Amino acid sequence: MAQAAEQSRLERMIARLATQRAVLDAAASLVASIDGPVLEIGLGKGRTYSHLRRLFPDREIWAFDFEVHAPAHSRPPVSRILLGDFRESLLTCWAEIGAPPALVHADIGTESCKADAVLARFVGGAIAQRLAPGGILLGDRDMDCAGLTRLETPAVALPDRIAAWPYFLYRSG
Numbered sequence: 001m002a003q004a005a006e007q008s009r010l011e012r013m014i015a016r017l018a019t020q021r022a023v024l025d026a027a028a029s030l031v032a033s034i035d036g037p038v039l040e041i042g043l044g045k046g047r048t049y050s051h052l053r054r055l056f057p058d059r060e061i062w063a064f065d066f067e068v069h070a071p072a073h074s075r076p077p078v079s080r081i082l083l084g085d086f087r088e089s090l091l092t093c094w095a096e097i098g099a100p101p102a103l104v105h106a107d108i109g110t111e112s113c114k115a116d117a118v119l120a121r122f123v124g125g126a127i128a129q130r131l132a133p134g135g136i137l138l139g140d141r142d143m144d145c146a147g148l149t150r151l152e153t154p155a156v157a158l159p160d161r162i163a164a165w166p167y168f169l170y171r172s173g
Protein backbone atom coordinates (compact mmCIF):
# COMPACT_ATOMS: atom_id res chain seq x y z
CA MET A 1 0.00 0.00 0.00
CA ALA A 2 1.44 3.41 -0.95
CA GLN A 3 2.20 5.83 1.91
CA ALA A 4 1.06 9.45 1.60
CA ALA A 5 4.61 10.75 2.27
CA GLU A 6 5.96 8.84 -0.79
CA GLN A 7 3.44 10.40 -3.15
CA SER A 8 4.04 13.29 -5.52
CA ARG A 9 2.12 16.49 -4.88
CA LEU A 10 -0.04 15.65 -7.87
CA GLU A 11 -0.88 12.24 -6.37
CA ARG A 12 -1.66 13.83 -3.01
CA MET A 13 -3.97 16.30 -4.75
CA ILE A 14 -5.75 13.43 -6.52
CA ALA A 15 -6.20 11.67 -3.16
CA ARG A 16 -7.44 14.82 -1.48
CA LEU A 17 -9.99 15.80 -4.12
CA ALA A 18 -11.33 12.27 -4.63
CA THR A 19 -11.67 11.87 -0.86
CA GLN A 20 -13.41 15.21 -0.44
CA ARG A 21 -15.96 14.39 -3.09
CA ALA A 22 -16.72 10.92 -1.69
CA VAL A 23 -16.87 12.05 1.92
CA LEU A 24 -19.03 15.10 1.18
CA ASP A 25 -21.42 12.84 -0.75
CA ALA A 26 -21.62 10.44 2.21
CA ALA A 27 -22.09 13.27 4.72
CA ALA A 28 -24.91 14.77 2.63
CA SER A 29 -26.81 11.46 2.92
CA LEU A 30 -26.30 11.47 6.69
CA VAL A 31 -28.00 14.88 7.07
CA ALA A 32 -30.72 14.41 4.45
CA SER A 33 -33.45 14.42 7.11
CA ILE A 34 -31.90 17.10 9.35
CA ASP A 35 -32.94 20.71 8.89
CA GLY A 36 -30.44 23.51 8.91
CA PRO A 37 -27.97 25.44 6.80
CA VAL A 38 -24.59 24.24 5.60
CA LEU A 39 -21.31 25.96 6.55
CA GLU A 40 -18.17 25.91 4.43
CA ILE A 41 -15.22 26.91 6.63
CA GLY A 42 -12.44 27.70 4.18
CA LEU A 43 -14.05 28.88 0.95
CA GLY A 44 -10.69 29.06 -0.85
CA LYS A 45 -11.13 28.64 -4.58
CA GLY A 46 -14.69 27.40 -4.08
CA ARG A 47 -14.15 23.82 -5.26
CA THR A 48 -15.82 22.12 -2.32
CA TYR A 49 -18.37 24.94 -2.05
CA SER A 50 -19.39 24.22 -5.63
CA HIS A 51 -19.86 20.53 -4.76
CA LEU A 52 -21.86 21.39 -1.65
CA ARG A 53 -24.05 23.69 -3.74
CA ARG A 54 -24.85 20.75 -5.99
CA LEU A 55 -25.51 18.42 -3.06
CA PHE A 56 -27.72 20.95 -1.27
CA PRO A 57 -29.52 22.94 -3.97
CA ASP A 58 -32.23 24.16 -1.58
CA ARG A 59 -30.24 24.98 1.53
CA GLU A 60 -28.52 28.13 2.61
CA ILE A 61 -24.75 27.71 2.45
CA TRP A 62 -22.58 30.13 4.41
CA ALA A 63 -18.89 30.41 3.59
CA PHE A 64 -16.03 31.65 5.76
CA ASP A 65 -12.55 32.86 4.79
CA PHE A 66 -10.07 35.69 5.28
CA GLU A 67 -10.85 36.91 1.80
CA VAL A 68 -12.59 35.86 -1.42
CA HIS A 69 -10.44 33.88 -3.90
CA ALA A 70 -13.31 31.92 -5.45
CA PRO A 71 -14.71 32.83 -8.86
CA ALA A 72 -18.28 34.16 -8.94
CA HIS A 73 -19.74 30.84 -10.10
CA SER A 74 -18.21 29.00 -7.14
CA ARG A 75 -19.11 31.15 -4.18
CA PRO A 76 -22.26 32.17 -2.34
CA PRO A 77 -23.79 35.62 -2.68
CA VAL A 78 -21.95 38.31 -0.71
CA SER A 79 -24.63 38.19 1.99
CA ARG A 80 -23.66 34.58 2.77
CA ILE A 81 -19.88 35.09 2.90
CA LEU A 82 -18.43 35.84 6.34
CA LEU A 83 -15.00 37.40 5.96
CA GLY A 84 -12.35 37.48 8.66
CA ASP A 85 -10.37 35.16 10.86
CA PHE A 86 -12.33 32.00 11.77
CA ARG A 87 -11.27 32.56 15.37
CA GLU A 88 -13.41 35.70 15.34
CA SER A 89 -16.12 34.94 12.78
CA LEU A 90 -17.04 31.55 14.29
CA LEU A 91 -17.78 33.29 17.57
CA THR A 92 -19.89 36.13 16.15
CA CYS A 93 -21.77 34.56 13.21
CA TRP A 94 -24.58 32.68 14.97
CA ALA A 95 -27.27 35.36 15.22
CA GLU A 96 -26.81 36.12 11.53
CA ILE A 97 -26.95 32.47 10.48
CA GLY A 98 -30.06 32.09 12.60
CA ALA A 99 -30.36 28.28 12.84
CA PRO A 100 -28.11 25.42 13.97
CA PRO A 101 -26.17 24.04 11.00
CA ALA A 102 -26.95 20.54 9.74
CA LEU A 103 -23.56 20.13 8.09
CA VAL A 104 -20.25 21.93 8.58
CA HIS A 105 -17.30 21.28 6.30
CA ALA A 106 -13.96 22.58 7.56
CA ASP A 107 -11.35 22.65 4.80
CA ILE A 108 -8.57 24.44 6.61
CA GLY A 109 -5.47 22.33 6.02
CA THR A 110 -2.13 23.74 4.96
CA GLU A 111 1.10 21.86 4.23
CA SER A 112 1.79 21.92 7.99
CA CYS A 113 -0.48 19.56 9.92
CA LYS A 114 1.27 20.64 13.13
CA ALA A 115 0.45 24.31 12.61
CA ASP A 116 -3.13 23.43 11.67
CA ALA A 117 -3.80 21.45 14.85
CA VAL A 118 -4.54 24.44 17.10
CA LEU A 119 -6.92 26.03 14.59
CA ALA A 120 -8.62 22.67 13.98
CA ARG A 121 -9.28 22.24 17.70
CA PHE A 122 -10.69 25.76 17.90
CA VAL A 123 -13.04 25.07 14.96
CA GLY A 124 -14.12 21.76 16.53
CA GLY A 125 -14.91 23.41 19.84
CA ALA A 126 -16.83 26.30 18.26
CA ILE A 127 -18.93 24.02 16.05
CA ALA A 128 -19.57 21.31 18.67
CA GLN A 129 -21.68 23.78 20.66
CA ARG A 130 -23.77 24.84 17.67
CA LEU A 131 -24.38 21.84 15.45
CA ALA A 132 -28.01 20.69 15.02
CA PRO A 133 -28.82 17.38 16.78
CA GLY A 134 -27.71 14.66 14.38
CA GLY A 135 -25.70 17.20 12.40
CA ILE A 136 -22.31 16.40 10.90
CA LEU A 137 -18.96 18.17 11.16
CA LEU A 138 -16.29 16.95 8.78
CA GLY A 139 -12.90 18.17 7.77
CA ASP A 140 -9.37 17.52 6.69
CA ARG A 141 -7.89 17.81 10.19
CA ASP A 142 -8.61 16.09 13.49
CA MET A 143 -10.83 18.55 15.33
CA ASP A 144 -10.72 16.56 18.55
CA CYS A 145 -14.24 17.67 19.51
CA ALA A 146 -15.51 16.98 22.99
CA GLY A 147 -19.26 16.46 22.87
CA LEU A 148 -19.39 15.04 19.34
CA THR A 149 -19.15 11.39 18.32
CA ARG A 150 -16.32 10.51 15.95
CA LEU A 151 -17.57 8.49 12.97
CA GLU A 152 -15.56 6.18 10.79
CA THR A 153 -14.47 7.79 7.53
CA PRO A 154 -16.49 6.27 4.67
CA ALA A 155 -14.55 4.02 2.29
CA VAL A 156 -13.18 5.97 -0.67
CA ALA A 157 -12.32 4.30 -3.98
CA LEU A 158 -9.01 5.75 -5.18
CA PRO A 159 -7.04 5.14 -8.39
CA ASP A 160 -4.19 2.61 -8.31
CA ARG A 161 -1.13 3.62 -6.26
CA ILE A 162 -2.89 6.59 -4.66
CA ALA A 163 -2.61 6.54 -0.86
CA ALA A 164 -5.64 7.18 1.35
CA TRP A 165 -6.23 10.80 2.39
CA PRO A 166 -7.33 11.30 5.99
CA TYR A 167 -10.72 12.88 6.65
CA PHE A 168 -12.46 13.30 9.99
CA LEU A 169 -16.21 13.09 10.65
CA TYR A 170 -18.17 13.81 13.81
CA ARG A 171 -21.86 13.67 14.64
CA SER A 172 -23.80 15.65 17.22
CA GLY A 173 -25.97 13.64 19.62
Ligand SMILES: C[S@@+](CC[C@H](N)C(=O)[O-])C[C@H]1O[C@@H](n2cnc3c(N)ncnc32)[C@H](O)[C@@H]1O
Pocket: 041, 042, 043, 044, 045, 046, 047, 048, 049, 064, 065, 066, 067, 069, 084, 085, 086, 087, 107, 108, 109, 110, 119
Ligand atom coordinates in the same frame (compact mmCIF):
# COMPACT_ATOMS: atom_id res chain seq x y z
C1 LIG B 1 -7.52 24.58 1.93
S1 LIG B 1 -8.14 26.16 1.57
C2 LIG B 1 -9.86 25.87 1.23
C3 LIG B 1 -10.10 25.21 -0.10
C4 LIG B 1 -11.53 25.25 -0.56
N1 LIG B 1 -12.45 24.55 0.33
C5 LIG B 1 -11.69 24.76 -1.95
O1 LIG B 1 -12.21 23.63 -2.15
O2 LIG B 1 -11.29 25.47 -2.88
C6 LIG B 1 -8.21 26.89 3.16
C7 LIG B 1 -8.78 28.29 3.20
O3 LIG B 1 -8.91 28.67 4.58
C8 LIG B 1 -8.55 30.04 4.72
N2 LIG B 1 -8.09 30.21 6.11
C9 LIG B 1 -7.10 29.52 6.73
N3 LIG B 1 -7.00 29.91 8.02
C10 LIG B 1 -7.96 30.86 8.21
C11 LIG B 1 -8.39 31.62 9.34
N4 LIG B 1 -7.79 31.51 10.53
N5 LIG B 1 -9.41 32.48 9.17
C12 LIG B 1 -10.01 32.63 7.96
N6 LIG B 1 -9.66 31.93 6.84
C13 LIG B 1 -8.64 31.06 6.99
C14 LIG B 1 -7.48 30.29 3.68
O4 LIG B 1 -7.51 31.67 3.31
C15 LIG B 1 -7.89 29.35 2.55
O5 LIG B 1 -8.62 30.01 1.55
